[in-house]
Amino acid sequence: MSERDLASKEEIEKFREVGIELDLSKRSATFLQEDQFVKTYTSIFEGLEMMSVKDALKKYDWLKDYLWKVLRKDQDDYTKEVATSEDFNGYFIRALPGEKIDIPVEACLYLKRALKQKVHNIIIAEEGSELNIISGCTAHPSAVGMHIGVSEFFVKKNAKLTFTMIHGWNRKIEVRPRSAALVEEGGTFISNYVLLSPVMSVQMYPTAYVEKEGKAIFSSVIVALEGCKVDSGSRAVLRGEKASAEIISRTVSKGGEVIARGHIVGEAPAVKGHLECKGLILSEKGLIHAIPELEAKHPNVELSHEAAVGKIAEEEIFYLMTRGISRDEAISAIVRGFLEIEIKGLPEVLKQAIDQAISSVEKQLF
Amino acid sequence: MDVLRVVNLGVEVQGRRILENVNLYIRSGETYALFGPNGSGKSTLLNAIVGNPVYKITSGRIIFKRKDVTDLPTDERIKMGMGIAFQVPPKIEGVKLIDVLRYCAKIGGYKEKDIFELAKRLKMLDHLYRPVNKGFSGGEIKRSELLQIMLMKPDFVMLDEPDSGVDLENISLIGEVMRELLQRDVPKKDRKSSGIVITHQGHILDYVDADYGMVLHKGKIACIGDSKDILRQIRKFGYEGCVERCLREI
Numbered sequence: 001m002s003e004r005d006l007a008s009k010e011e012i013e014k015f016r017e018v019g020i021e022l023d024l025s026k027r028s029a030t031f032l033q034e035d036q037f038v039k040t041y042t043s044i045f046e047g048l049e050m051m052s053v054k055d056a057l058k059k060y061d062w063l064k065d066y067l068w069k070v071l072r073k074d075q076d077d078y079t080k081e082v083a084t085s086e087d088f089n090g091y092f093i094r095a096l097p098g099e100k101i102d103i104p105v106e107a108c109l110y111l112k113r114a115l116k117q118k119v120h121n122i123i124i125a126e127e128g129s130e131l132n133i134i135s136g137c138t139a140h141p142s143a144v145g146m147h148i149g150v151s152e153f154f155v156k157k158n159a160k161l162t163f164t165m166i167h168g169w170n171r172k173i174e175v176r177p178r179s180a181a182l183v184e185e186g187g188t189f190i191s192n193y194v195l196l197s198p199v200m201s202v203q204m205y206p207t208a209y210v211e212k213e214g215k216a217i218f219s220s221v222i223v224a225l226e227g228c229k230v231d232s233g234s235r236a237v238l239r240g241e242k243a244s245a246e247i248i249s250r251t252v253s254k255g256g257e258v259i260a261r262g263h264i265v266g267e268a269p270a271v272k273g274h275l276e277c278k279g280l281i282l283s284e285k286g287l288i289h290a291i292p293e294l295e296a297k298h299p300n301v302e303l304s305h306e307a308a309v310g311k312i313a314e315e316e317i318f319y320l321m322t323r324g325i326s327r328d329e330a331i332s333a334i335v336r337g338f339l340e341i342e343i344k345g346l347p348e349v350l351k352q353a354i355d356q357a358i359s360s361v362e363k364q365l366f
Numbered sequence: 367m368d369v370l371r372v373v374n375l376g377v378e379v380q381g382r383r384i385l386e387n388v389n390l391y392i393r394s395g396e397t398y399a400l401f402g403p404n405g406s407g408k409s410t411l412l413n414a415i416v417g418n419p420v421y422k423i424t425s426g427r428i429i430f431k432r433k434d435v436t437d438l439p440t441d442e443r444i445k446m447g448m449g450i451a452f453q454v455p456p457k458i459e460g461v462k463l464i465d466v467l468r469y470c471a472k473i474g475g476y477k478e479k480d481i482f483e484l485a486k487r488l489k490m491l492d493h494l495y496r497p498v499n500k501g502f503s504g505g506e507i508k509r510s511e512l513l514q515i516m517l518m519k520p521d522f523v524m525l526d527e528p529d530s531g532v533d534l535e536n537i538s539l540i541g542e543v544m545r546e547l548l549q550r551d552v553p554k555k556d557r558k559s560s561g562i563v564i565t566h567q568g569h570i571l572d573y574v575d576a577d578y579g580m581v582l583h584k585g586k587i588a589c590i591g592d593s594k595d596i597l598r599q600i601r602k603f604g605y606e607g608c609v610e611r612c613l614r615e616i
Contacts, residue, residue: 313456314419314420315420315456316456316458316461318418318419318420318440319452319455319456319458320458320461320466320469321439321440321441321444322416322440322441322444322450322452323444323466323469323470323473323514323518324441324444324445324469324470324472324473324518325441325469326439326441327439327441333461333465334458334460334461336460337458337459337460337461337462337465337497338459338460339460340460341460
């Protein structure tokens with residue numbers, strides 16, 4: 001099936017903005033779900049499984065044990081709603097043991113007509129495997145409704161999973177992702193979140209439970225335009241010896257409200273965690289509320305945080321103007337630089353997808 | 367032809383008066399060395415000339431190339447040919463040195479390969495993809511500032527202590543680049559570049575001669591004369607003594 005059979009020209013353009021190419025020369029597997037309907041999934045690698053979660057549940061009897069394993073069904077109204085509904089779908093992505101798949105897997109969740117899109121995703125990186133995923137979520141310009149996305153990640157022993165989620169909704173969509181990851185011994189979970197375009201509201205607090213010598217790295221880049229409400233954070237629970245976590249967030253308010261949370265819990269000896277929350281507020285109407293939290297439950301832990309919220313330093317704007325660019329160009333260069341965080345271990349193609357997302361919305365920002 | 371005229375300039379920073387009644391007249395091809403103790407207002411003068419909004423002009427005018435630029439935004443002054451190298455430039459997270467150099471090259475009409483050639487000459491190739499000024503040593507900051515200003519090809523050059531913190535190994539490189547910027551090796555009659563060089567100790571004058579020296583003292587220009595004479599006086603009698611003698615002579 002060609003991309004034109006799957007989506008209109010406009011839709012394909014929207015998908016690109018959130019990192020979705022529908023082109024298997026650039027991706028190792030692809031998945032597209034429109035509302036509750038899975039339109040296509042394909043994997044071109046033997047060691048990589050990609051299918052709808054419903055098909056996967058039919059194929060693998062054992063998979064039901066993974067459903068609601070790291071998240072509780074009764075965690076809140078949204079998880080309850082997905083747990084009690086038959087009308088959901090989502091993706092199942094699994095890298096088989098030892099498989100290292102450099103080329104990213106893409107998964108697109110597209111809200112077109114449904115009032116509520118209910119999703120349950122299961123992602124498994126088996127022992128010693130490596131997997132990179134781009135999850136692009138977007139909506140039709142006329143869509144109105146809510147996206148509830150439950151995602152459960154399983155990073156097995158010594159596996160490495162990089163998950164990059166790019167959101168591009170519209171002003172009439174409410175978004176409630178509910179995600180949690182189980183990172184086994186020596187595993188690495190890298191989660192990146194990019195939200196640059198308007199949305200009615202986003203509320204989420206993904207959590208990673210990290211076992212012995214495992215690692216969780218969360219990075220988020222969030223821009224809230226006027227009228228948008230974003231309450232987003234990342235949490236790492238360091239449960240095993242020498243587990244570590246790093247949480248970085250960059251938030252920009254251009255009239256919107258952002259609550260930037262971060263929470264690291266140290267429960268085992270020799271764990272390390274660092275939390276960095278930086279916010280730029282560009283308009284008098286906006287709000288940025290940074291809430292970094294550190295919780296030590298063992299004497300031998302090393303947890304730290306830094307948070308800074310403010311406007312762009314005039315000194316920086318002036319400096320760039322002395323290099324011959326206008327005030328507006330200087331502000332745009334500084335904001336862009338602020339959003340371009342160096343994400344350790346991020347494959348070049350994922351970096352490009354994020355840069356592309358920044359470029360495609362840049363005009364609305366400045 | 368006159369390049370810069372500063373007339374009765376008064377400058378305030380956060381309500382504090384820094385400069386008062388400063389008058390200055392610089393012709394095309396002339397280089398001035400600007401001396402003065404800490405806090406005398408040397409950097410303030412350069413910042414006011416280039417239009418830093420933190421430095422409020424309370425009186426007087428700045429005339430550049432016969433145009434009143436007192437209310438002109440900084441980037442416009444740069445496009446007219448001003449260039450400045452700062453003593454302590456800010457570091458900007460996320461904006462790389464190469465990005466800044468590209469803005470500069472656009473002003474000076476240089477190509478991408480010129481950026482790399484000049485960066486090599488100023489030993490800054492390893493810093494191109496780092497956030498500008500972040501973690502740069504004192505000497506690296508000076509070389510980076512000079513590299514930027516070279517790429518802008520200004521004909522009015524302001525250098526704020528280009529030699530402070532530079533090790534002996536690099537001082538001749540800095541001197542050579544400054545000579546080039548200020549066209550000190552071009553015969554005087556053909557020289558187009560002019561500028562102001564702030565120097566604390568004056569060592570850089572061993573590499574770059576200046577046509578004139580002036581001393582800022584308590585927010586005013588206390589004397590103007592031969593740069594080497596003034597430097598000799600400062601070394602012998604200190605700023606206070608030098609200024610006392612200047613005022614006596616006036």
